[in-house]
Amino acid sequence: MYRYDEFDETFVRERVRQFRGQVERRLEGALSEDEFRPLRLKNGLYLQLHAYMLRVAIPYGVLSSRQMRQLAMIARRFDRGYAHFTTRQNVQYNWPKLGDVPDILEALADVEMHALQTSGNCIRNVTADQFAGVARDEIADPRPWSELIRQWSSLHPEFSYLPRKFKIAVSGSPHDRAALRVHDIGLRLVRNEEGALGFEVMVGGGQGRTPVLAVTIASFVPAADILPYCEAVVRVYNMQGRRDNIYKARIKILVQALGASEYARLVAEEFEKIKGTPLGHVPEEEIARIARYFAPPAYDALPDDSPELEAAQRMDLGFARWCRTNLWPHRVPGYRIVTVSLKTPGAVPGDASADQMDALAALAQEFSADEIRVTHHQNLVLPNVRARDLPAVYDKLRAIGLAAGNIGLISDIIVCPGLDYCNLANARSIPIAQKIARRFDDPAMLATIGELRLNISGCINACGHHHVGHIGILGVDKQGQELYQLTLGGSSAEDASIGKIMGPGFPADDVPDAIARLIDSYLAHRSSSEERFLDCYRRIGAEPFKRALYDGHS
């Protein structure tokens, strides 16, 4: 893992000291609310529906056990004993008191964490493939490059007041687990014909009220050039992006207005200018220095198969099911990547209690080289588990209520906080997710349905990624009633697409039945059990699903 150097440490401590002074001056009356609001937002502190909310950055979703324990301590001491993991691989506290926030930030700084750039019109926390460095299908590890981007984008003086917020995601695999096509910049590590490492650069993706898939403006930028190239992409946006209308201020609108080829030309022009300056070159030794922080742990030499694992699967069908859904091949034989579901049916998706967080920290320490990842699907990952240890890990997860075997299935729902917490929401989203997860809480049914991404947002801002759900649900407020529109056919993976709205919305109580009718229709129409819901939809189109939704039910 990356460790703070003296500069990072001094800088973060100084920002905590500054914010402590700002809070004191606010409480003493030297700062007005209008003066204070932008200052608290620059430190990740929002005012939400019930209370303040603090959003803490988890750079590219990577946490140590020590950091997870500190997050648990903060939840226990300063909040209500739980925290919420988000689609940006961050963590949020829903109930902090203003006067406690400087102490919370100090506690975060003690474990090399902060809440900077988790709000505002700046480059936000960089996100990455949660299986970075361990996935068997990986071309190269995206973490050193993500860290390089984190350092470059932290308090970048030119990019502190962009037209709007800006999100960068990085992946090192052909299989896109980082939703690259719905980011302002998506970076995918590739090798060219000569075997050199570089990036495919996608620009102008995003969700919200205008969902757009990013377009590739460069199929190969040499890896060592990625910072000056990103600098050029963001500079063109900063200079030409709209500032007159918040709804048209994201880079996606500019890329659409100019056209992708014109945007690419402007970036290439800017890139050439930057190349001739000190910013145009990242020293190789600096890249190597950062990469050393991500050296693999000391793996044991093991056969890939484990008799203990196979025996345990034969003994315990629940464990066998969990192994089928929650494990991913590791690049090192004898190891597996474990995804820990925060989607236990009936629970709040993405929430973890302080006790669960402590228990996960202990699990990571004992079984996963001290490391935990956060996924943009709001789950957690133990990236380095020996196959033979899986039964023990599963038993310990069961003991803390986190052994749901549903990763990638219909109950593994992405869901925004919605009207239960959020100031911007129009409708609740968590209770809808809970109802659906309970409706399909049957192992045989889950297995029959297979891979299905269901995402729910409580408003058009789309924090719950509904546009890219195979099934998306959007909560709207229609004359005081919460209604839920369904979209079908979205994907955030390498086959990215934006879902299409099926028709009028449903009241909350009718949503699980509507989803059930969609599933029945899928099961009736699929060409085989191998054909996923998304592929079936793409093959047969919307009409059979619209009929299932509305015929006799409108």
Place this chain on the structure above:
Amino acid sequence: MKAITANRLHEGDVVYLTAEGKWVSSLAQARLFSDEAAVAAALAEAEQAVAARRIVAPYAFAVAQDAQGVIAALSTREQIRASRNPTIAVDHGSWQENR
């Protein structure tokens, strides 16, 4: 009919303006306003509480009062705020019962 709400500066808690000019957590004690001029005057009073660092972000919202005098927010959003909690259970101790 409207009431005035805000959040406490220190704690962030949801509060309502009472007839005595206090800020309390119970919607039942909120002062009700039936015309726009009274709402505007109350919001001006709320701005003084903002300046006095008691509350932030005040605004008026629609309520109804039944024959028994019980005040209820009209929108789901304000009903949720008035309950001071999300509508879902966040009892994160319950996992222990499932052991």
